[in-house]
Amino acid sequence: MSLIAENIRVSYGPREALRGVDLTAAPGEVTAIVGPNGSGKSTLLGAITASLPFRGRVRLNGRDIAAMKPWDLAAKRAVLPQASRLAFPFKVIEVVRLGLQSGTAGDRPEVPMQALARVGLAHYANRTFQELSGGEAQRVMLARVLCQVWAPVEDGQPRWLLLDEPVSSLDIAHQLQVMAIARDFARAGGGVIAVMHDLNLTALFSDRVAVLAEGQCLAFGTPPEVLTDETLSRAYGCALRVSAPPPAGVPYILPHAATA
Amino acid sequence: MSALCDVEAPPCDPLARARALHWLLAGGLALAAMASLQVGAVDVSLSAMLAKLVQGEALSQMERVVLLDIRLPRLAMGVLVGAALAVSGAAMQGLFRNPLADPGIVGVGAGAGLGAILAIVLGAFLPVWVIDLTGNQLTPFAAFLGGWGSTILLYRVSTRHGRTSVATMLLAGIALGALAGALSGILVYIADDQQLRDLTFWGLGSLAGASWAKVLSAGPLIVLSVGAALMLGRGLNGLALGEATAAHIGIDVQRMKSIAILAVAGATGAAVAVSGGIGFIGIVVPHLLRLASGPDHRALLLNSALLGATLLILADVIARVVIAPAELPIGIVTAVLGAPVFLWILLKRRGLVEL
Ligand SMILES: Nc1ncnc2c1ncn2[C@@H]1O[C@H](COP(=O)(O)OP(=O)(O)OP(=O)(O)O)[C@@H](O)[C@H]1O
Ligand SMILES: [Mg+2]
Numbered sequence: 001m002s003l004i005a006e007n008i009r010v011s012y013g014p015r016e017a018l019r020g021v022d023l024t025a026a027p028g029e030v031t032a033i034v035g036p037n038g039s040g041k042s043t044l045l046g047a048i049t050a051s052l053p054f055r056g057r058v059r060l061n062g063r064d065i066a067a068m069k070p071w072d073l074a075a076k077r078a079v080l081p082q083a084s085r086l087a088f089p090f091k092v093i094e095v096v097r098l099g100l101q102s103g104t105a106g107d108r109p110e111v112p113m114q115a116l117a118r119v120g121l122a123h124y125a126n127r128t129f130q131e132l133s134g135g136e137a138q139r140v141m142l143a144r145v146l147c148q149v150w151a152p153v154e155d156g157q158p159r160w161l162l163l164d165e166p167v168s169s170l171d172i173a174h175q176l177q178v179m180a181i182a183r184d185f186a187r188a189g190g191g192v193i194a195v196m197h198d199l200n201l202t203a204l205f206s207d208r209v210a211v212l213a214e215g216q217c218l219a220f221g222t223p224p225e226v227l228t229d230e231t232l233s234r235a236y237g238c239a240l241r242v243s244a245p246p247p248a249g250v251p252y253i254l255p256h257a258a259t260a
Numbered sequence: 261m262s263a264l265c266d267v268e269a270p271p272c273d274p275l276a277r278a279r280a281l282h283w284l285l286a287g288g289l290a291l292a293a294m295a296s297l298q299v300g301a302v303d304v305s306l307s308a309m310l311a312k313l314v315q316g317e318a319l320s321q322m323e324r325v326v327l328l329d330i331r332l333p334r335l336a337m338g339v340l341v342g343a344a345l346a347v348s349g350a351a352m353q354g355l356f357r358n359p360l361a362d363p364g365i366v367g368v369g370a371g372a373g374l375g376a377i378l379a380i381v382l383g384a385f386l387p388v389w390v391i392d393l394t395g396n397q398l399t400p401f402a403a404f405l406g407g408w409g410s411t412i413l414l415y416r417v418s419t420r421h422g423r424t425s426v427a428t429m430l431l432a433g434i435a436l437g438a439l440a441g442a443l444s445g446i447l448v449y450i451a452d453d454q455q456l457r458d459l460t461f462w463g464l465g466s467l468a469g470a471s472w473a474k475v476l477s478a479g480p481l482i483v484l485s486v487g488a489a490l491m492l493g494r495g496l497n498g499l500a501l502g503e504a505t506a507a508h509i510g511i512d513v514q515r516m517k518s519i520a521i522l523a524v525a526g527a528t529g530a531a532v533a534v535s536g537g538i539g540f541i542g543i544v545v546p547h548l549l550r551l552a553s554g555p556d557h558r559a560l561l562l563n564s565a566l567l568g569a570t571l572l573i574l575a576d577v578i579a580r581v582v583i584a585p586a587e588l589p590i591g592i593v594t595a596v597l598g599a600p601v602f603l604w605i606l607l608k609r610r611g612l613v614e615l
Contacts, residue, residue, distance in 0.1 A: 051504045074510025087357035087500040088555035093271040097498060098509060113271055125271040148509060
């Protein structure tokens with residue numbers, strides 16, 4: 001009952017964007033994918049969601065996704081894209097309800113409002129989606145995605161949230177709120193895969209981290225195992241230092257605050 | 261749009277409102293249909309005939325002919341053509357995610373036009389048995405084949421590895437339109453005066469040639485195509501989020517595209533074949549309805565069918581009475597009335613017209 005991607009290869013024309021990536025995500029956990037721009041994070045998510053042609057195999061709860069129908073997949077996993085544009089002036093609540101029609105909460109009309117409340121936008125239900133700010137729009141899209149897999153476990157099977165940079169345009173309070181939503185979904189038995197750029201949030205909220213660089217998986221493991229000076233410096237190509245605050249009771253002074 | 265829903269109120273249900281509009285529009289269509297039966301060049305009125313029927317008097321021969329063989333098929337054709345054009349417009353706009361798309365984009369117009377011109381200019385050179393085969397309806401027949409053929413060609417060109425690229429279709433449609441225009445130009449060049457007149461009137465559209473034969477030949481295809489298009493509401497809503505997201509929420513995007521394109525080609529092709537080129541309905545009607553009751557395609561498609569039929573019938577009534585006993589081409593009426601209304605809406609709504 002996991003999400004297992006094996007030896008994923010994707011080429012855009014002659015260029016290989018993914019060169020044999022393996023990823024295993026377990027239900028009950030938040031799995032983060034980090035890596036520099038262009039390292040293939042969105043491409044990997046695209047393969048896992050069957051939205052682009054790839055070689056290799058992806059199994060979702062034990063079934064090969066290549067053999068699953070769109071509506072079958074839609075009942076088991078929901079996808080938040082990195083960016084979304086809406087073509088017509090739909091109301092916010094209508095956009096959220098789009099998640100309802102494909103999921104299995106179809107007979108529960110109260111779910112969209114609950115999902116909007118969960119992202120802190122209940123009073124936005126009747127606004128026109130195209131008039132929202134970037135961060136508001138992103139949270140509405142998250143509400144739509146939550147609607148689609150409202151129950152983290154169904155028929156004894158975990159359901160999956162696949163999020164591409166869910167906090168990229170959010171303020172710090174909403175970054176924390178959205179990451180907490182993802183973690184709660186996992187704690188309730190669902191699975192979460194999130195593409196992340198913020199390494200601190202990744203360390204705070206994820207259970208596993210995969211580091212991608214140049215289309216390959218550089219490291220995979222728990223945050224303390226993976227978020228090391230060496231791995232990060234190699235992945236991002238710049239000198240990075242990982243620090244941990246000292247244990248409680250020990251005073252420590254950050255030099256940032258010093259004035260000359 | 262904000263007048264529709266109060267921002268602070270509990271969540272609104274635009275779909276329910278849009279569905280309530282079905283009844284209003286159906287009522288409007290019924291009234292327009294009665295007006296269409298009532299009015300005409302010959303002084304025979306529906307009300308007088310109904311009064312006769314109620315009193316148990318028999319209708320005169322002339323009344324019978326006017327009502328049953330002239331006005332009724334004309335009404336039926338107006339309903340079919342109006343619904344076909346408006347629903348096709350709404351479906352194309354949803355598919356291309358653009359409120360300016362119209363059925364012309366899939367090449368129906370250009371192909372049908374070329375077909376019609378070929379038939380008008382070169383029809384005389386065809387052996388008689390071919391013309392007999394089409395029941396003396398060579399022009400509509402050729403227009404339909406031209407429209408359908410060009411859509412299939414466009415669809416082929418823009419489908420690679422089982423995926424249709426809507427953007428390619430748009431560009432290829434422009435190229436095909438230019439080609440068809442050039443070929444038509446050559447034919448216009450060699451046409452004689454009478455043929456030129458026929459061509460011009462064909463291009464302006466008319467329901468004047470309505471007959472039960474035409475209704476019966478175009479009707480089934482239009483009903484089938486419009487019916488198929490009406491099923492696309494859920495999928496087109498999903499497509500508003502983009503093709504990838506539509507697939508993520510469980511829509512079989514490729515299947516939906518194929519159905520939409522074939523339905524539009526069928527409905528528009530048949531409509532253009534029997535009525536010529538009637539503009540504006542396909543763009544104005546869905547746009548008006550989106551302003552009035554929101555963009556939810558589950559209601560928009562049926563509402564478009566109803567309003568499209570109503571407006572076309574009314575335009576036809578106007579076309580019949582303005583210069584009676586002669587008739588205006590209906591395309592002139594839809595453009596003369598439709599364009600200013602459309603401009604007025606655009607001006608009033610400036611800033612709110614989201615593309
Ligand atoms: N549609 C495409 N056609 C061609 N090349 C592409 C396409 N999409 C992505 N690429 C290339 O594939 C590589 C991986 O892209 P991808 O979008 O997966 O990166 P990413 O890790 O998500 O980056 P970011 O952090 O900027 O979102 C990049 O080099 C990109 O230029
Ligand atoms: Mg990306």
